[in-house]
Amino acid sequence: MTENPNGRSEAKNGYSGEYLLETRNLKMHFPIKAGVLRRTVGHVKAVDGVDLAVRKGETLGLVGESGCGKSTLARLVLRLLEPTEGEVLFEGEDILGYDRRRMLGVRRNMQIVFQDPYASLNPRMTVGNIVSEPLKTHNIGGGSASERKRRVQELLEVVGLNPEHYNRYPHEFSGGQRQRIGVARAIALNPRLIICDEPVSALDVSIQAQVVNLLQDLQKEFDLTYVFIAHDLSVVKHISDRVAVMYLGKIVEIADRKALYGEPRHPYTASLLSAIPIPDPRKERERRRVVLTGDVPSPANPPRGCSFHTRCPRAQEYCKDHEPRLEPHGDEVGDEVGSGGEGRGPTEGHRAACFFPVVEGQRIEEPASSTPYKAGD
Amino acid sequence: MSEAVTAEGSQTQAIQPRERRLAGFWRRFRRNKLAVFGLAIVAVLLLTALSAPLIAPSDPRAQDYALTLQPPGVGGLMGTDSLGSDVFSRVIYGARISLMSSLISVGLALLVGVPVGLTSGYFRGFWDEWIVMRVVDSLQAFPFLILALVIAAVLGGGLGYAMIAIGIGFVPAFVRITRAQVLSVRGRDYVDAARAIGTGHTSIMLRHVLPNSLPPLLVQTTLAMGYAIIAEATLSFLGLGAEPGEPSWGSMLFQAQAYLTSAWWMAFFPGMAIFFAVLGFNLLGDGVREALDPRTYD
Numbered sequence: 001m002t003e004n005p006n007g008r009s010e011a012k013n014g015y016s017g018e019y020l021l022e023t024r025n026l027k028m029h030f031p032i033k034a035g036v037l038r039r040t041v042g043h044v045k046a047v048d049g050v051d052l053a054v055r056k057g058e059t060l061g062l063v064g065e066s067g068c069g070k071s072t073l074a075r076l077v078l079r080l081l082e083p084t085e086g087e088v089l090f091e092g093e094d095i096l097g098y099d100r101r102r103m104l105g106v107r108r109n110m111q112i113v114f115q116d117p118y119a120s121l122n123p124r125m126t127v128g129n130i131v132s133e134p135l136k137t138h139n140i141g142g143g144s145a146s147e148r149k150r151r152v153q154e155l156l157e158v159v160g161l162n163p164e165h166y167n168r169y170p171h172e173f174s175g176g177q178r179q180r181i182g183v184a185r186a187i188a189l190n191p192r193l194i195i196c197d198e199p200v201s202a203l204d205v206s207i208q209a210q211v212v213n214l215l216q217d218l219q220k221e222f223d224l225t226y227v228f229i230a231h232d233l234s235v236v237k238h239i240s241d242r243v244a245v246m247y248l249g250k251i252v253e254i255a256d257r258k259a260l261y262g263e264p265r266h267p268y269t270a271s272l273l274s275a276i277p278i279p280d281p282r283k284e285r286e287r288r289r290v291v292l293t294g295d296v297p298s299p300a301n302p303p304r305g306c307s308f309h310t311r312c313p314r315a316q317e318y319c320k321d322h323e324p325r326l327e328p329h330g331d332e333v334g335d336e337v338g339s340g341g342e343g344r345g346p347t348e349g350h351r352a353a354c355f356f357p358v359v360e361g362q363r364i365e366e367p368a369s370s371t372p373y374k375a376g377d
Numbered sequence: 378m379s380e381a382v383t384a385e386g387s388q389t390q391a392i393q394p395r396e397r398r399l400a401g402f403w404r405r406f407r408r409n410k411l412a413v414f415g416l417a418i419v420a421v422l423l424l425t426a427l428s429a430p431l432i433a434p435s436d437p438r439a440q441d442y443a444l445t446l447q448p449p450g451v452g453g454l455m456g457t458d459s460l461g462s463d464v465f466s467r468v469i470y471g472a473r474i475s476l477m478s479s480l481i482s483v484g485l486a487l488l489v490g491v492p493v494g495l496t497s498g499y500f501r502g503f504w505d506e507w508i509v510m511r512v513v514d515s516l517q518a519f520p521f522l523i524l525a526l527v528i529a530a531v532l533g534g535g536l537g538y539a540m541i542a543i544g545i546g547f548v549p550a551f552v553r554i555t556r557a558q559v560l561s562v563r564g565r566d567y568v569d570a571a572r573a574i575g576t577g578h579t580s581i582m583l584r585h586v587l588p589n590s591l592p593p594l595l596v597q598t599t600l601a602m603g604y605a606i607i608a609e610a611t612l613s614f615l616g617l618g619a620e621p622g623e624p625s626w627g628s629m630l631f632q633a634q635a636y637l638t639s640a641w642w643m644a645f646f647p648g649m650a651i652f653f654a655v656l657g658f659n660l661l662g663d664g665v666r667e668a669l670d671p672r673t674y675d
Binding site for chain 2: 038075078080103104107108110111112114115116119120121122123124125133134137138182185189
């Protein structure tokens with residue numbers, strides 16, 4: 001594998017080199033302040049204990065409803081927010097303690113593409129200045145202005161924009177073109193990881209496909225690793241290798257794309273998937289939908305026990321008092337439970353945080369048994 | 378050779394969009410007839426102040442005891458005052474003092490208020506919430522004129538101190554407006570993008586936050602100019618600004634007080650000058666605000 005930019009040995013800290021990015025028990029609790037004295041009266045648990053591992057070269061999809069903490073998680077990983085608790089490991093090293101200078105080295109390798117192509121570009125800067133900002137900050141791409149300009153025009157061409165538009169302002173572009181500018185800025189430093197925070201949700205469907213294809217092409221060309229955040233399940237299915245589902249600040253299920261879409265274990269995942277329309281009227285008519293009742297509970301005051309029990313069609317008494325952990329739930333033959341599953345990485349295999357997981361062929365509304373599921377214990 | 382050509386080419390290209398943006402601003406501004414009127418007044422005021430020695434028929438400080446309290450027409454265009462000075466010349470020169478004092482006081486307020494509001498809003502935290510904003514609150518607890526009056530009285534009389542006092546009086550408003558704007562801008566995605574890139578705080582503030590915080594500041598600056606004219610006149614009227622002999626609109630009014638019933642022109646003309654100057658800046662400020670309003674953007 002490639003060398004660590006800091007020249008450190010990769011074996012340190014139990015780092016196997018398989019994962020580019022890991023989060024361990026990552027928490028972000030925003031304080032709620034009230035009163036004249038601005039005393040803290042509570043916390044919004046936007047991200048509440050997330051363990052995630054992203055392999056080199058893969059695309060990890062991250063889905064969940066609005067407000068579930070996806071974007072906060074993205075900002076934590078990039079240290080745009082400082083987490084309340086937990087670790088963020090980039091190439092095996094916890095970057096949370098890094099000072100400004102060492103962080104700069106990490107920033108070079110980790111970039112972000114934002115959701116809103118209108119808000120993510122400074123309206124008072126030309127496209128050339130926007131895309132060359134990373135080059136200037138990191139002092140690469142040639143010292144002279146003309147060399148940098150050439151590099152920026154190269155980048156514009158790579159993302160499918162006319163290099164002649166170097167001197168235009170963002171408001172002169174369409175949403176899709178602006179998103180391409182954002183992508184050009186993100187790849188300017190040749191990063192290894194790009195966090196895509198709902199990069200296509202603000203775009204027209206036809207433009208979405210173009211931008212997704214662009215991202216896929218870039219991944220092949222520059223050997224990129226993606227964390228792809230979205231609420232559109234079909235886009236995630238198209239681009240991801242593995243998919244994680246988030247609910248109220250927690251990962252509730254994570255699995256390979258095929259396993260997650262084919263045999264969802266968590267009732268939340270199952271109900272999300274049941275909402276995808278099938279482009280075949282006959283099948284669509286027979287599709288059984290699980291409609292969740294109620295709203296997502298407030299992250300300032302999440303339910304006790306399993307945070308999903310208030311809306312879960314399968315919830316039992318047990319779920320109200322006990323909090324499920326993210327545990328291996330084998331696919332079909334139970335391949336990874338017990339045997340191979342334990343020895344592998346921390347978030348390997350098909351994992352779900354549910355006491356009464358959905359079993360293939362079963363109606364989501366009713367659990368098979370009233371004994372809570374526990375793996376390994 | 379080719380190097381120079383490309384450099385030049387890129388420069389002309391770079392100007393185009395900004396020009397287009399300015400053209401859009403001007404088109405929206407021009408639609409507002411009152412704003413154009415305000416701009417005209419401010420332009421006339423500026424020209425008058427710049428070319429005062431050319432316009433004024435006589436020395437504004439010259440006194441002629443043989444010709445005191447002459448009504449308009451007899452003793453010059455606007456008559457003469459109780460000391461025999463030409464009121465017209467004094468009003469013309471008064472534009473200089475008014476404009477200069479409003480420029481200096483507003484400039485001072487910008488110089489102090491904008492950096493403080495920018496850093497305080499950008500970094501937030503204890504310093505912002507408990508020191509800066511509380512000081513601003515305490516300053517704003519006093520009515521603006523009272524505050525300027527007290528500061529001018531403490532510093533001592535004279536036009537220079539009056540300008541400083543007015544400037545200090547404006548600082549809280551500029552801190553607040555800058556900070557409020559910065560608070561809204563700093564949360565935008567392009568600021569996060571810059572942070573993700575690793576751009577330093579200074580550069581983020583100067584390249585991203587400040588340029589996008591300017592429109593409301595521009596409006597506030599224009600409106601404050603008008604208000605500074607009133608403040609200067611008030612301080613001078615109360616004897617804390619320009620020296621009595623100086624051709625300031627405020628001190629002219631002060632001087633005219635005793636003659637209100639006998640020589641109306643002594644108060645009327647400087648009064649009208651203040652009125653139009655303030656009106657001009659206010660109309661201009663409103664026009665600028667309207668033309669910068671994002672809802673009228675195309």
